[in-house]
Amino acid sequence: MHVPDGFIDAPVSVAAGVVAAGAVAVSLRGARRELGGTDAGPAGAERTAPLAGLVAAFVFAVQMLNFPVAAGTSGHLLGGALAAILVGPYTGVLCIAVVLLMQGVLFADGGLTALGVNITVMGVVTVVVAYALFRGLVTVLPRTRRSVTAASFVAALVSVPASAAAFTLLYAIGGVTEVPIGSVFAAMVGVHVLIGIGEAAITALTVGAVLAVRPDLVHGARGLSAPLKLRVGGELVDAPADAPAPAPARRSHRRVWAGGLVASLVLAGFVSFYASASPDGLEKVASDKGFDKSVEEHGAAGSPLADYGVEGVSDARISGGLAGVIGVGATVVVGSGIFYVVHRRRAADEQRNSSAGSSA
Structure with a gap:
C-alpha cells in the first residue's frame, strides 16, 4: 500500500508529514523505555535492541x-502489528518508518513527498x-502462548483494513482526482480485508515461531509464564501462589538474531523472485477508479536500485536477489544504528540523573 x-x-501531504514526524518523535522517547529494559529487567536492552533492527530488516x-x-490483485505484509508485538509499539513505529525510508530513498518505492x-x-495506524x-485480547484471554498467537492473528487482520480506511480518509480530504469516495472506501477496505488474512497468517506464524x-x-x-510446578508424591501440582519464582537465566540472543538475519536474506534474495507480479491492493483500486493517472515520477527513479533491481545486471533473478540482499543489509544497519543510539541516549540520561542525585 x-x-x-x-x-x-x-497541503494534506505536509499535514501527514507533521503527524508522522510527531509520531516518530514520540516513538523515539517511548522506545527508550522499551529498549532500555524498564519492563523486562536489566537484561531487557540486551535482548530487545538487537532484535529491533532485525525486525525492521525482516519486515x-x-x-x-x-x-x-x-484475480489480478496481490498484497504484501504491512508489518505494523508484527513489529509492535515483537519489540513494542513505539519501537514498532520506528521499525516501519525505517523500512519505508529505505524503500523510498533506495528503491523508489513509495513517494518521497508521500513519505509522511x-x-x-x-506505520502509525497499523501499530x-x-x-x-x-x-x-491478551487481557481477557488465558495467558498462554496460544492466546498470544491468536491475538496476534486478529490484531494483524484488523490493522490492514484500518490502514486502508485511513488512506481513504486522507484521499477524501486531499485527493487530486474527483472520484466517488464511497466506492473507493468499499474497494480499498474490501480488498485489504483479504490482504489482512495473509498479514495475519504471516504475523501469527512469526510470533508463534519466536x-x-x-x-x-x-x-x-x-x-x-506457566505456573510453577512442584513434584509431590510423584505427581506435578501447582505451587502455592506465594512460592518464589526462579530467577530467569540470561540467554544469548545471537542465535535468534543470526537465524532471523539468514531468513531475511533468503526471503529477499531468493524467495522474492517468485512473488506475485500483480498490482497490490492500492494500485489495483487506483487503476479501477481512475486516480492512478495522477501519479508523478518518483524523485529517486534514477537510483541504481530503483524497482528492486541492480542497475547494470541483466539477469532478472540475480538483479532482484542482489537488490533484496542490499536492502536487508541497509535496513538492518540503519535500524540497528538508530536503536543503538536510542538505547545509549537512555543510558546516558539515567547516568546523568544518578550523578545528579548523588551530588544532591
Whole structure:
C-alpha cells in the first residue's frame, strides 16, 4: 500500500508529514523505555535492541513477497502489528518508518513527498490499531502462548483494513482526482480485508515461531509464564501462589538474531523472485477508479536500485536477489544504528540523573 507521489495534494501531504514526524518523535522517547529494559529487567536492552533492527530488516524482506489475493490483485505484509508485538509499539513505529525510508530513498518505492502519508498510514495506524486490539485480547484471554498467537492473528487482520480506511480518509480530504469516495472506501477496505488474512497468517506464524524458541524476546508476551510446578508424591501440582519464582537465566540472543538475519536474506534474495507480479491492493483500486493517472515520477527513479533491481545486471533473478540482499543489509544497519543510539541516549540520561542525585 505504498502511496506514490501525486495521489495526495501538497497541503494534506505536509499535514501527514507533521503527524508522522510527531509520531516518530514520540516513538523515539517511548522506545527508550522499551529498549532500555524498564519492563523486562536489566537484561531487557540486551535482548530487545538487537532484535529491533532485525525486525525492521525482516519486515523489509517479507514486504517483497507479494501474494495473490484475488484475480489480478496481490498484497504484501504491512508489518505494523508484527513489529509492535515483537519489540513494542513505539519501537514498532520506528521499525516501519525505517523500512519505508529505505524503500523510498533506495528503491523508489513509495513517494518521497508521500513519505509522511506512508508512515502515518502504514506505520502509525497499523501499530496503534493492532497493539491496542492485541493488548485488549491478551487481557481477557488465558495467558498462554496460544492466546498470544491468536491475538496476534486478529490484531494483524484488523490493522490492514484500518490502514486502508485511513488512506481513504486522507484521499477524501486531499485527493487530486474527483472520484466517488464511497466506492473507493468499499474497494480499498474490501480488498485489504483479504490482504489482512495473509498479514495475519504471516504475523501469527512469526510470533508463534519466536515464542516457541525464545518467548522472552516477544514484547507482547512479557509476563507470560506457566505456573510453577512442584513434584509431590510423584505427581506435578501447582505451587502455592506465594512460592518464589526462579530467577530467569540470561540467554544469548545471537542465535535468534543470526537465524532471523539468514531468513531475511533468503526471503529477499531468493524467495522474492517468485512473488506475485500483480498490482497490490492500492494500485489495483487506483487503476479501477481512475486516480492512478495522477501519479508523478518518483524523485529517486534514477537510483541504481530503483524497482528492486541492480542497475547494470541483466539477469532478472540475480538483479532482484542482489537488490533484496542490499536492502536487508541497509535496513538492518540503519535500524540497528538508530536503536543503538536510542538505547545509549537512555543510558546516558539515567547516568546523568544518578550523578545528579548523588551530588544532591
